[in-house]
Amino acid sequence: MKKKLSLIVLGIFNVCMLTWAQTPYQLPKLPYEYNSLEPHIDAQTMEIHHSKHHAAYIKNLNTALQSQPYQNLPLTDLFKNISNYSDAVRNNAGGHYNHSLFWSILTPKQNTQPSIQLQNAIVKQFGTLDSLKKTMQKQAMSKFGSGWVWLIVTDKYELKITTTSNQDNPLMNIVEQKGTPILAIDVWEHAYHLKYQNKRVDYLTAIWNVINWEEVSRLYRASLPAIENWTALTAAKNLVPTINAKNTSNVTIVALKTFETSPTPVFFESDNTKLLKVKMTEMALALENKNKPKADKLELMKKEILDLISKIEQENK
Numbered sequence: 001m002k003k004k005l006s007l008i009v010l011g012i013f014n015v016c017m018l019t020w021a022q023t024p025y026q027l028p029k030l031p032y033e034y035n036s037l038e039p040h041i042d043a044q045t046m047e048i049h050h051s052k053h054h055a056a057y058i059k060n061l062n063t064a065l066q067s068q069p070y071q072n073l074p075l076t077d078l079f080k081n082i083s084n085y086s087d088a089v090r091n092n093a094g095g096h097y098n099h100s101l102f103w104s105i106l107t108p109k110q111n112t113q114p115s116i117q118l119q120n121a122i123v124k125q126f127g128t129l130d131s132l133k134k135t136m137q138k139q140a141m142s143k144f145g146s147g148w149v150w151l152i153v154t155d156k157y158e159l160k161i162t163t164t165s166n167q168d169n170p171l172m173n174i175v176e177q178k179g180t181p182i183l184a185i186d187v188w189e190h191a192y193h194l195k196y197q198n199k200r201v202d203y204l205t206a207i208w209n210v211i212n213w214e215e216v217s218r219l220y221r222a223s224l225p226a227i228e229n230w231t232a233l234t235a236a237k238n239l240v241p242t243i244n245a246k247n248t249s250n251v252t253i254v255a256l257k258t259f260e261t262s263p264t265p266v267f268f269e270s271d272n273t274k275l276l277k278v279k280m281t282e283m284a285l286a287l288e289n290k291n292k293p294k295a296d297k298l299e300l301m302k303k304e305i306l307d308l309i310s311k312i313e314q315e316n317k
């Protein structure tokens with residue numbers, strides 16, 4: 001009896017494991033209701049898009065992987081070698097990733113804004129947020145057939161707009177312009193045809209009302225190196241507390257001055273980083289001066305600098 005029971009339990013376990021192994025990819029739940037993006041994206045489009053189109057990519061991906069040695073890979077790893085896989089894997093893995101990202105960067109929340117860090121990068125690359133939107137819209141309009149328009153972060157940590165056909169994406173080793181996607185717009189007809197028919201431009205205008213800039217900003221930050229990797233800032237953070245009225249060696253003064261000329265990685269540039277350079281130089285000049293600042297004045301300058309460093313770290317978390 002005991003043996004029989006063990007066999008039944010083992011059988012159930014095997015069925016579960018087999019099912020799990022054959023269906024590693026699953027449809028993510030939307031973080032909002034199908035009708036939440038009305039009137040910009042209608043409920044019926046959302047429901048069909050998510051529960052039929054996206055679900056089909058996942059079903060087909062799991063089926064396509066059954067005929068190949070199963071690899072328990074995150075999609076992003078799969079894309080690095082997508083040229084080794086069948087077209088079925090390429091199209092359906094792309095379909096799954098692209099739509100998952102797309103849902104995450106949409107929101108019913110009104111008036112979300114890019115972070116200061118992302119705003120700075122947008123201004124540097126495109127001039128204004130409006131200009132970024134117009135460029136993405138233009139590229140989406142000129143995309144022949146089905147595909148996607150992307151805002152990506154390149155390997156030089158610059159923002160760039162690019163497009164891909166079908167379900168390809170910038171993480172795939174087969175595309176010309178690679179990068180880390182932080183914003184994706186689906187320009188397949190199934191994304192807008194029910195409400196907008198052939199008027200792709202109306203869909204591309206409306207979609208900006210439901211873009212989740214908070215999530216796009218989070219993805220942007222995640223694509224950049226950690227603030228700790230900015231060695232000049234770490235050096236400044238370590239040096240400043242050691243300065244006192246008696247410790248005014250040339251080495252310290254040179255180190256303070258060097259900070260001004262050391263390059264700031266573009267994504268860390270902000271009003272606070274500019275001000276920090278000014279304050280570091282002011283302190284170097286004060287220490288050089290024959291009338292050196294008194295201890296309390298020096299402590300105040302140190303505090304000001306350390307507060308700025310803390311603010312910079314905070315805005316780049």
Ligand SMILES: [Fe+2]
Pocket residue numbers: 049053099186188190191
């Ligand atoms: Fe789609």
